[in-house]
Amino acid sequence: MNWIQVGKLDDIPRQGSRIVNTSTGEIALFRSVGDEVFALDNRCPHKGGPLAQGIVHGKRVTCPLHSWMIELETGAAVAPDVGCAHRHDIKVESGLVFINPKT
Amino acid sequence: MEKNKTRLVVIGNGMAGIRTLEELLKMSPDEYDITVFGAELQPNYNRILLSPVLSGEMAFQDTVLNDWSWYKDNNIKLHAGKWVTKIDRQRCVVETDDGLAVPYDRLLIATGSNPIILPIPGVNLSGVIAYRSIDDVEKMQAAAKVSKRAVVIGGGLLGLEAANGLTLQGMEVAVVHLCDWPMERQLDKVGGGLLKDALEKRGLKFYLSRQTESIFGMDKVRGLRFKDGEEIEADLVVMAAGIRPNIALAKSAGIHCERGIVVNDTMQTYDPKIYSVGECVQHRGQTYGLVAPLFEQAKVAANHLAEYGRMRYEGSSVSTKLKVTGIDLFSAGDFNAGPEDEELLLQDSARGVYKKLVLRDNKLRGAVMYGDTIDGPWYFQMLRDGTDVSEMREHILFGQVHLGDAGHGGAASVANMDDKAEVCGCNGVCKGTIVNAIVEKKLFTLEEVRAHTKASSSCGSCTGLVESILANTLGGDYSTKPSKKAMCSCTEDTHEEVRAAITQQNIKSLPQLMQALHWKTPDGCHSCRPALNFYLLSAWPGEYEDDSRSRFINERVHANIQKDGTYSVIPRIWGGVTSPAELRAIADIADKYQVPTVKITGGQRIDLLGVTKENLPKMWGDMVAAGFVSGHAYGKSLRTVKTCVGSEWCRFGTQDSTGLGIKVEKMTWGSWTPHKFKIAVSGCPRNCAEATIKDFGVVCVDSGYEIHVGGNGGIKVRVTDFLCKVATEAEVMEYCGAFMQVYREEAHYLDRTAPWIERVGLAYVKQRVVEDAVGRAELYARFLESQRYSQDDPWKERAEGKDAHEYAALATIE
Ligand code: SRM
Numbered sequence: 001m002n003w004i005q006v007g008k009l010d011d012i013p014r015q016g017s018r019i020v021n022t023s024t025g026e027i028a029l030f031r032s033v034g035d036e037v038f039a040l041d042n043r044c045p046h047k048g049g050p051l052a053q054g055i056v057h058g059k060r061v062t063c064p065l066h067s068w069m070i071e072l073e074t075g076a077a078v079a080p081d082v083g084c085a086h087r088h089d090i091k092v093e094s095g096l097v098f099i100n101p102k103t
Numbered sequence: 104m105e106k107n108k109t110r111l112v113v114i115g116n117g118m119a120g121i122r123t124l125e126e127l128l129k130m131s132p133d134e135y136d137i138t139v140f141g142a143e144l145q146p147n148y149n150r151i152l153l154s155p156v157l158s159g160e161m162a163f164q165d166t167v168l169n170d171w172s173w174y175k176d177n178n179i180k181l182h183a184g185k186w187v188t189k190i191d192r193q194r195c196v197v198e199t200d201d202g203l204a205v206p207y208d209r210l211l212i213a214t215g216s217n218p219i220i221l222p223i224p225g226v227n228l229s230g231v232i233a234y235r236s237i238d239d240v241e242k243m244q245a246a247a248k249v250s251k252r253a254v255v256i257g258g259g260l261l262g263l264e265a266a267n268g269l270t271l272q273g274m275e276v277a278v279v280h281l282c283d284w285p286m287e288r289q290l291d292k293v294g295g296g297l298l299k300d301a302l303e304k305r306g307l308k309f310y311l312s313r314q315t316e317s318i319f320g321m322d323k324v325r326g327l328r329f330k331d332g333e334e335i336e337a338d339l340v341v342m343a344a345g346i347r348p349n350i351a352l353a354k355s356a357g358i359h360c361e362r363g364i365v366v367n368d369t370m371q372t373y374d375p376k377i378y379s380v381g382e383c384v385q386h387r388g389q390t391y392g393l394v395a396p397l398f399e400q401a402k403v404a405a406n407h408l409a410e411y412g413r414m415r416y417e418g419s420s421v422s423t424k425l426k427v428t429g430i431d432l433f434s435a436g437d438f439n440a441g442p443e444d445e446e447l448l449l450q451d452s453a454r455g456v457y458k459k460l461v462l463r464d465n466k467l468r469g470a471v472m473y474g475d476t477i478d479g480p481w482y483f484q485m486l487r488d489g490t491d492v493s494e495m496r497e498h499i500l501f502g503q504v505h506l507g508d509a510g511h512g513g514a515a516s517v518a519n520m521d522d523k524a525e526v527c528g529c530n531g532v533c534k535g536t537i538v539n540a541i542v543e544k545k546l547f548t549l550e551e552v553r554a555h556t557k558a559s560s561s562c563g564s565c566t567g568l569v570e571s572i573l574a575n576t577l578g579g580d581y582s583t584k585p586s587k588k589a590m591c592s593c594t595e596d597t598h599e600e601v602r603a604a605i606t607q608q609n610i611k612s613l614p615q616l617m618q619a620l621h622w623k624t625p626d627g628c629h630s631c632r633p634a635l636n637f638y639l640l641s642a643w644p645g646e647y648e649d650d651s652r653s654r655f656i657n658e659r660v661h662a663n664i665q666k667d668g669t670y671s672v673i674p675r676i677w678g679g680v681t682s683p684a685e686l687r688a689i690a691d692i693a694d695k696y697q698v699p700t701v702k703i704t705g706g707q708r709i710d711l712l713g714v715t716k717e718n719l720p721k722m723w724g725d726m727v728a729a730g731f732v733s734g735h736a737y738g739k740s741l742r743t744v745k746t747c748v749g750s751e752w753c754r755f756g757t758q759d760s761t762g763l764g765i766k767v768e769k770m771t772w773g774s775w776t777p778h779k780f781k782i783a784v785s786g787c788p789r790n791c792a793e794a795t796i797k798d799f800g801v802v803c804v805d806s807g808y809e810i811h812v813g814g815n816g817g818i819k820v821r822v823t824d825f826l827c828k829v830a831t832e833a834e835v836m837e838y839c840g841a842f843m844q845v846y847r848e849e850a851h852y853l854d855r856t857a858p859w860i861e862r863v864g865l866a867y868v869k870q871r872v873v874e875d876a877v878g879r880a881e882l883y884a885r886f887l888e889s890q891r892y893s894q895d896d897p898w899k900e901r902a903e904g905k906d907a908h909e910y911a912a913l914a915t916i917e
């Protein structure tokens with residue numbers, strides 16, 4: 001496991017998101033209304049829309065470009081759309097956020 | 104069976120009962136332990152489609168709505184083929200014909216109705232069949248194979264569908280009917296006559312104004328005798344003389360019944376443990392025989408079974424379509440004009456088109472259409488909304504196309520549209536795709552078609568067309584929108600109900616709103632949250648704190664997102680008038696941030712495209728320093744005020760259109776509206792600022808200012824309606840503020856002024872803004888009051904550091 005600290009939980013707005021730049025592209029971190037945190041590639045499976053800019057509701061985000069809904073837990077598009085945004089392991093410990101980017 | 108779950112028993116495995124379960128499972132999937140009794144041997148199927156099955160256009164399998172596995176997947180215990188014979192209300196148990204006894208905590212009676220069997224001699228002979236179930240259809244098909252002559256008793260909707268189906272099965276068919284023309288409950292005499300002619304051409308024979316005295320034969324039917332003595336031969340007699348609510352079981356259990364099982368607005372019978380829905384029900388004195396109202400009832404019953412306890416069923420108005428392929432017929436409401444009513448008629452014998460609209464007090468009361476029914480849903484909508492049609496009277500008979508609604512214009516009739524014809528331009532969906540999805544995935548509603556095909560899910564201009572395709576593909580009444588349309592799937596409430604609750608219950612935050620209105624999701628969805636945020640903002644200006652997390656990205660970051668994830672920056676250029684100094688400043692900023700594209704927009708200003716998000720606040724800081732404010736080109740808000748040069752330069756100019764435009768823009772900028780709002784001021788009727796396709800347009804004339812409203816130059820071009828003429832600039836300002844305020848306070852979120860005015864009627868807007876001077880002044884005052892809080896430049900705030908996290912990455916890692 002290769003956990004990297006990227007910031008504090010408080011840095012991510014509730015029902016909002018932040019991005020982390022990596023050498024392989026952007027990762028979007030989301031924080032739900034229930035304060036759970038998720039990480040997905042910041043690329044919508046539809047046409048690459050920046051998911052971090054979408055509206056976060058429940059454990060889902062709606063892509064800002066054409067309104068696909070993506071499950072934050074799995075990265076899967078909500079039916080009837082089909083597709084998946086790559087997910088990454090993430091954890092919060094004493095208010096700090098760590099991710100373990102999948103390559 | 105799980106022990107502690109509440110037990111729900113449903114009697115009737117038909118359309119209304121099972122729809123109630125579907126709705127219930129959506130809201131509260133685990134609440135009940137559910138048992139269903141159905142007298143029929145089949146799983147839940149679509150009774151409406153029996154006619155296409157009879158005629159051979161469809162297989163029974165394609166009509167199944169929920170197959171066996173659905174019951175299993177949802178843990179529903181189904182007893183198919185079992186009759187419930189007794190409801191013991193003391194012990195709360197239902198009993199079946201084969202001795203089964205099942206206890207309930209809640210009971211739902213959905214026993215539908217029974218065909219009326221005329222009390223005449225001979226009805227028990229073999230070969231006399233009713234028309235209600237798939238069993239009946241199979242019997243008719245079997246009879247059609249071996250015999251030749253069929254007589255259908257009853258020239259109503261069902262009778263004609265049966266007759267048509269039997270003709271297609273190769274039989275010689277006669278229809279016997281009491282009245283002078285068929286379908287007299289849905290059609291007036293002329294419409295009925297046209298229908299009769301069309302059906303006669305297809306080989307049907309009519310015996311009108313006839314009463315059947317008896318059916319004769321030994322043990323098999325041989326024929327039929329009328330009261331006047333005439334006899335006709337028949338090997339098969341189909342009884343389609345009407346239906347009667349099936350209430351025997353409820354009655355024997357002592358549940359209060361009149362014509363149907365009497366229920367209140369929550370679909371509860373006199374026994375509070377027992378609910379009832381469907382054709383067996385009598386609500387406010389009405390019984391129904393079409394699915395659209397039953398589905399509304401199902402929704403309400405489910406809402407109460409799920410213990411949301413919020414919806415009320417308030418009755419329905421219904422429309423009718425005949426499902427005989429090739430015959431277009433539509434009727435709705437009360438079409439027999441009384442003395443206070445007016446009749447509008449269109450009769451085009453060459454095209455075989457007949458239309459009649461009945462109006463009272465400038466509102467539609469009824470409609471009958473034959474031959475061209477594409478506008479049926481449109482009339483029906485106006486009928487239910489009580490739209491004032493005085494402004495469109497001259498054209499209304501010619502349909503929506505003639506009101507400049509280009510969205511419907513292309514296709515004269517959906518049925519004739521090619522499968523490859525594109526319906527939804529936004530998502531590139533063609534007719535064939537929609538039809539396939541409806542058939543294969545068994546879709547019923549507009550929402551389902553949107554979810555599965557994306558058609559009509561973007562700009563919405565093709566909604567009417569998609570609804571017509573639904574109606575056309577399914578027949579029946581699926582085209583009808585429920586009279587109550589929920590905002591989104593997170594709630595049962597309509598836009599109006601939500602807006603009313605906000606002010607009446609003094610609700611001032613999103614979580615409070617969702618709690619008070621029992622939102623079904625923890626924090627809404629991308630469709631309701633922006634709407635709710637707007638409604639709160641418009642109700643409590645200065646008080647409600649805007650929730651940026653409920654705004655679409657463009658409004659959250661105050662710039663338009665582009666397809667590559669960069670943004671565009673459009674500063675406000677008041678009334679389209681600029682100066683060398685401003686242009687120089689823009690040029691410098693474009694250089695400094697290496698803006699790839701600089702473009703003059705269609706709204707008389709300058710667009711800097713391709714800016715990265717990180718650069719936005721810095722760039723805005725430079726813009727602000729040069730004296731610019733945000734152009735709100737990204738917002739559901741005032742966009743631009745376009746002007747022409749006007750009397751200052753133009754040889755035709757009658758007034759200072761440029762100066763007035765700037766004044767109007769200074770007053771209105773920064774305002775949030777249900778959708779974007781565009782204004783223009785032209786200096787004379789040559790109208791170079793295109794004021795007559797704006798939400799609010801002013802055309803200057805010698806004697807003053809003409810005010811026009813409700814225009815749209817976008818997807819469906821709509822020319823403005825003329826509102827009134829005023830004499831002074833001050834009046835223009837007042838009318839503008841007042842108009843924007845009614846629109847802001849009353850339109851649905853994402854309605855532009857054009858569809859809003861078409862819904863509420865121009866007369867209403869005139870009444871509020873022109874005729875009621877006191878009301879106008881109050882609206883204007885409320886508008887100005889809310890402007891006090893919304894003219895802080897969002898760019899300046901962000902250049903100074905507000906919401907900085909929106910523009911910066913959290914971290915950069917390897
Ligand atoms: C920039 C501009 C095109 C241009 O280069 O000229 C433009 C660009 C966009 N328009 Fe427009 N419209 C622009 C003038 C217009 C006009 C002309 C006008 O205002 O005189 C119209 C027709 C008039 C009207 O609205 O009635 C127009 C009708 C639309 C529509 C259809 C609206 C409708 O009600 O049918 C949309 C779609 C929507 O809003 O849902 C739209 C949507 C868009 C969006 C926001 C599409 C999107 O969602 O990303 C485009 C944003 C591009 C960007 O980032 O800048 N744009 N758009 C114009 C900006 C004007 C400005 O200065 O603010």
Ligand SMILES: Cc1cc2nc3c(=O)[nH]c(=O)nc-3n(C[C@H](O)[C@H](O)[C@H](O)COP(=O)(O)OP(=O)(O)OC[C@H]3O[C@@H](n4cnc5c(N)ncnc54)[C@H](O)[C@@H]3O)c2cc1C
Pocket residue numbers: 114115116117118119120140141142143150151152153154185186187188213214215216234235236261264349352380381382383391392393394395397424426578579580
């Ligand atoms: C041929 C035909 C065409 C139609 N076309 C249209 C149309 O185009 N548009 C439209 O809107 N409507 C149409 N209708 C009407 C529509 O089908 C009905 O309004 C709808 O099916 C009524 O639903 P329901 O649940 O009340 O009754 P049903 O669907 O009839 O369901 C009632 C069920 O309860 C069962 N049942 C009754 N008593 C008992 C008992 N004691 N124990 C166990 N089970 C019992 C019955 O067997 C039946 O399966 C049509 C109907 C027919 C027959």
Ligand code: SF4
Pocket residue numbers: none
């Ligand atoms: S017409 Fe408007 S929405 Fe369409 S591409 Fe051009 S700018 Fe974009």
Ligand code: FES
Pocket residue numbers: 044045046047048049063064065066067068
């Ligand atoms: S790119 Fe996300 S929905 Fe199209």
